Amino acid sequence: MKNEKAIGIDLGGTNIRGVFVNKEGKIIQQLKYKSRTEKGKEFTIKRIMETVRKLMVQSGNSLEDLKGIGMGAPGPLDIKKGIIHFAPNLPGWKDVPLKRIFEDEFKTKVILENDANAAAWGEKTFGVGKGTKNLVCFTLGTGIGGGIIVDGKIYHGNNFVAAELGHMTVNKNGPCCNCGNYGCLESYSSATGIRNRIKERTRKGIKSDLLSIKDEFSVDSITLKSIFESARMGDKLTESVIEDAITYLGIAVANIANILNPEMIVLVGGITNEGDKLLNPIKKEVLKRTLSSNHQELKIAIGKLGDLAGALGAAALVF
Amino acid sequence: MKNEKAIGIDLGGTNIRGVFVNKEGKIIQQLKYKSRTEKGKEFTIKRIMETVRKLMVQSGNSLEDLKGIGMGAPGPLDIKKGIIHFAPNLPGWKDVPLKRIFEDEFKTKVILENDANAAAWGEKTFGVGKGTKNLVCFTLGTGIGGGIIVDGKIYHGNNFVAAELGHMTVNKNGPCCNCGNYGCLESYSSATGIRNRIKERTRKGIKSDLLSIKDEFSVDSITLKSIFESARMGDKLTESVIEDAITYLGIAVANIANILNPEMIVLVGGITNEGDKLLNPIKKEVLKRTLSSNHQELKIAIGKLGDLAGALGAAALVF
Numbered sequence: 355m356k357n358e359k360a361i362g363i364d365l366g367g368t369n370i371r372g373v374f375v376n377k378e379g380k381i382i383q384q385l386k387y388k389s390r391t392e393k394g395k396e397f398t399i400k401r402i403m404e405t406v407r408k409l410m411v412q413s414g415n416s417l418e419d420l421k422g423i424g425m426g427a428p429g430p431l432d433i434k435k436g437i438i439h440f441a442p443n444l445p446g447w448k449d450v451p452l453k454r455i456f457e458d459e460f461k462t463k464v465i466l467e468n469d470a471n472a473a474a475w476g477e478k479t480f481g482v483g484k485g486t487k488n489l490v491c492f493t494l495g496t497g498i499g500g501g502i503i504v505d506g507k508i509y510h511g512n513n514f515v516a517a518e519l520g521h522m523t524v525n526k527n528g529p530c531c532n533c534g535n536y537g538c539l540e541s542y543s544s545a546t547g548i549r550n551r552i553k554e555r556t557r558k559g560i561k562s563d564l565l566s567i568k569d570e571f572s573v574d575s576i577t578l579k580s581i582f583e584s585a586r587m588g589d590k591l592t593e594s595v596i597e598d599a600i601t602y603l604g605i606a607v608a609n610i611a612n613i614l615n616p617e618m619i620v621l622v623g624g625i626t627n628e629g630d631k632l633l634n635p636i637k638k639e640v641l642k643r644t645l646s647s648n649h650q651e652l653k654i655a656i657g658k659l660g661d662l663a664g665a666l667g668a669a670a671l672v673f
Numbered sequence: 674m675k676n677e678k679a680i681g682i683d684l685g686g687t688n689i690r691g692v693f694v695n696k697e698g699k700i701i702q703q704l705k706y707k708s709r710t711e712k713g714k715e716f717t718i719k720r721i722m723e724t725v726r727k728l729m730v731q732s733g734n735s736l737e738d739l740k741g742i743g744m745g746a747p748g749p750l751d752i753k754k755g756i757i758h759f760a761p762n763l764p765g766w767k768d769v770p771l772k773r774i775f776e777d778e779f780k781t782k783v784i785l786e787n788d789a790n791a792a793a794w795g796e797k798t799f800g801v802g803k804g805t806k807n808l809v810c811f812t813l814g815t816g817i818g819g820g821i822i823v824d825g826k827i828y829h830g831n832n833f834v835a836a837e838l839g840h841m842t843v844n845k846n847g848p849c850c851n852c853g854n855y856g857c858l859e860s861y862s863s864a865t866g867i868r869n870r871i872k873e874r875t876r877k878g879i880k881s882d883l884l885s886i887k888d889e890f891s892v893d894s895i896t897l898k899s900i901f902e903s904a905r906m907g908d909k910l911t912e913s914v915i916e917d918a919i920t921y922l923g924i925a926v927a928n929i930a931n932i933l934n935p936e937m938i939v940l941v942g943g944i945t946n947e948g949d950k951l952l953n954p955i956k957k958e959v960l961k962r963t964l965s966s967n968h969q970e971l972k973i974a975i976g977k978l979g980d981l982a983g984a985l986g987a988a989a990l991v992f
Contacts, residue, residue, distance in 0.1 A: 430966050488831050502932075504823055511934025512807050515966040518931040523924045523962050526844070535962045605842045612837040613821075613932065615830025643842050643854045647749050647834040 357421045361409055362476075362669025363402055364469060364662075365427045367391055367443025370402055373665045374409040377673055379480030383413035384662065395446050403459060422463030423456055424668030426472030433514050436466040465671045469493075469664050470517060471508050473657070474501025476667025477620045481658040488616040491657070492519055492607070494623035497532070498540045502614065520544065522609065524602045529554075542602040545624055548581065549573050551595045562591035582628050599625075600632065604639025611644045611652050622657035629656065676740045680728055681795075681988025682721055683788060683981075684746045686710055686762025689721055692984045693728040696992055698799030702732035703981065714765050722778055741782030742775055743987030745791030752833050755785040784990045788812075788983050789836060790827050792976075793820025795986025796939045800977040807935040810976070811838055811926070813942035816851070817859045821933065839863065841928065843921045848873075861921040864943055867900065868892050870914045881910035901947055918944075919951065923958025930963045930971055941976035948975065 359382070364371040366389060374383040385405055389398050406423060410416060428441040436453020438444070456464040467475070474491035483489045489503040498520025502509040509516055520540035521533055528537025529551060541547045553570035561567075564584040565576055585596035607619055625632060637654055644652075659666050678701070683690040686708060693702040704724055708717050725742060729735060747760040755772020757763070775783040786794070793810035802808045808822040817839030821828040828835055839859035840852055847856025848870060860866045872889035880886075883903040884895055904915035926938055944951060956973055963971075978985050 500932075504828065509823065509933075512936045513934065513966065513970050515964065516932065516934035518934075518964055518967060521931045521962075521964055521967075522928045523843075524845075526920065526924060533964055601845065605845060609841045609928070610932070612840045613819075613835065613929070614828075615832065615835035615837075617831045643840075645834065645837055645840055645852055647832065648837060648840075651832050 357419070359415060359419050360421050360669040360672035361406055361423045362472075362665040362667065362672075363405065363423065363425045364472065364664035364668060365389065365398075365402065365425060365444075366469070366664075367428070367441075370398075370405055371662060371665045372402075372405040372409050373662060373669055374413045374415065375666065375669045379666060379670065381662070381666075382415075383409050384665075385409060385412075389444075391444050391446075395444070395450065398444070399450075399452075399455065403456075406456075406460065417460060417462060420460075420462055422465065422672035423460060424465045424467065424472070424671040425452060425456070426467050426469040426664040426668040427452065429468045430515055431466060431468060433467060433510060436464065438466070463672060465668070467508070467668060467671055468499075468501070468514070470499030471501040471510075472665075472667035472671065473622055473659075473663040474503055474517075474620070474667065475508055475670055476659050476663040476665070477622065477657045478503050478667075479670040480666050481620070481663060482655045483618050483620055486617045488614070489618045489620060490517075490519075490610050490614055490616045491620045491622060492603075494544065494603075494621060494625050496545050498544045503616075519606060519610070522606050524605050539602055539606045543599040543606075543625075545578055548578070548595055548599050551598075552581070552592060555591055555595070560591050562589055564589045565591070567591065578624055579627065582625070582631070586631070600635050601639060604636040605643060607636055607654060608640045608643035611640060611648045615648055616652070618653040618655060620655055620657050622659070622663050626656045632656075676738070678734060678738050679740050679988040679991035680725055680742045681791075681984040681986065681991075682724065682742065682744045683791065683983035683987060684708065684717075684721060684744060684763075685788070685983075686747070686760075689717075689724055690981060690984045691724040691728050692981060692988055693732045693734065694985065694988045698985060698989065700981070700985075701734075702728050703984075704728055704731075708763075710763050710765075714763070714769065717763070718769075718771075718774065722775075725775075725779065736779060736781060739779075739781055741784065741991035742779065743784045743786065743791070743990040744771060744775070745786055745788040745983040745987040746771065748787045749834055750785060750787060752786060752829060755783065757785070782991060784987070786827070786987060786990055787818075787820070787833070789818030790820040790829075791984075791986035791990070792941055792982040793822055793836075793939070793986065794827055794989055795978050795982040795984075796941065796976045797822050797986075798989040799985050800939070800982060801974045802937050802939055805936045807933070808937045808939060809836075809838075809929050809933055809935045810939045810941060811922075813863065813922075813940060813944050815864050817863045822935075838925060838929070841925050843924050858921055858925045862918040862925075862944075864897055867897070867914055867918050870917075871900070871911060874910055874914065879910050881908055883908045884910070886910065897943055898946065901944070901950070905950070919954050920958060923955040924962060926955055926973060927959045927962035930959060930967045934967055935971070937972040937974060939974055939976050941978070941982050945975045951975075
């Protein structure tokens, strides 16, 4: 059917993910390319254009079939004007009018949205949060971001920077975060936070009973899965780090339940591969740390869309 | 002018405050009575009715001049149906259909709202937040509550219990809160929290250099003003308690700025009498603990309506 399909792009520092979907969120075609941001802004923009074209060709569609292109990108960005102001993971990008560039190229509707908001919107529209009106999503990756859906709409805040959930202070004297503050959730529960804390303990001479870590540099080559697994087995190096990561994430989820009383809190991103082993202790923490009125109807869930939440959410924004 | 005036009632455990206002929030008449909740629910309800009648008579108005009655009350309550389910500060109140009772009595529109939401709405409509669209209000009293305004409307959450700001966990191993959790903001920064911590220190034998506190029971007779003043003078007993109260309040305000990116955060209630001596250290904490995008346009202010924020907000809800 004409105009009933959309392309969603998730632009990350490492990968560009693209989906071609219909209105129901059915994926007709999907692609993944390296962003190769070290090759400069123009190169990456051309890659996204190539992705858009290939998604159409490979699915046997053309521009006429397309209602538009949705793009999720790291912030801070101006959603109204469609400009990426700058992004720590996209070196050299400064005030890039991505919306206009793609409108000019493809003569179609283009929507730019913060990547974590896009992921929240994806889970709300096509994922685990389908049918909810108030939902908060934690994106748990290298860093920690978030998206807040209020009354069926993305809540942007006063200057488009709401839902910085990773920078909630959970311990006033905690580790130093990339943002300069101490004790942000991100410094405990993000992949970077977890690795940094293990490195710090390695520097102090604490050895792992189970993992082969000879110095702090080798921490980067250990998977998160192994780190969680070793912690569960009581490893001296990783156990307390993972315990803190989960406890503070539980506290952050509880705080959101007390502050926003949403229908659902969704967790997406790398560490959610742990499944119930992550979800159950978080639920326990939330039970302890929320008023009964704020947890009795609350659903806490892991997202259903995996790595495609952002791209699918970006596509959903077009409809 | 006919129908252009409203009555606002703030029903508290100690006092009933009533205002008779016009559409611009000009107070035509105001009254304050003791709630005398120990005399039972019927007694207090009659007192509120008496307050409504006196406000009309003393201002030379009648029911025809009235657009309606707004009431702020402690929760949890059902805002749609206008029922107070129960309230720790109103003993014996269980599933009281306050809206219907007052509609039947006065044959006018009646709106029931959570008291902290009413205070937020008051500051947004007639107070320091006039003209803002996204505002968060902390009500700092015996306990700590809050109200969230999103896009010019009170945000209620999924089951009307959003903005429980006092139960944000700010220190996972902090003091036990009334709610059963440990380290809630309320356990550090509410009047009760501050007094409890001073009592605990008194029990441990820590003496005040400045205040006449002979045992923990005498803590209740010292004013908050004296407690803050002694802390500023370096009193051994109160200094660290007040330092914590302010720091954790600053952290909670910073968290709200990162999570909700509002235009303005308003503080109302007892301890805001400290003025800039409270506001300046809070602003300093927020500067340290928020992303620059989340604090550069943020206004943090003390409310302008004082004790009448709740009653004025309740009245404003009628219009």
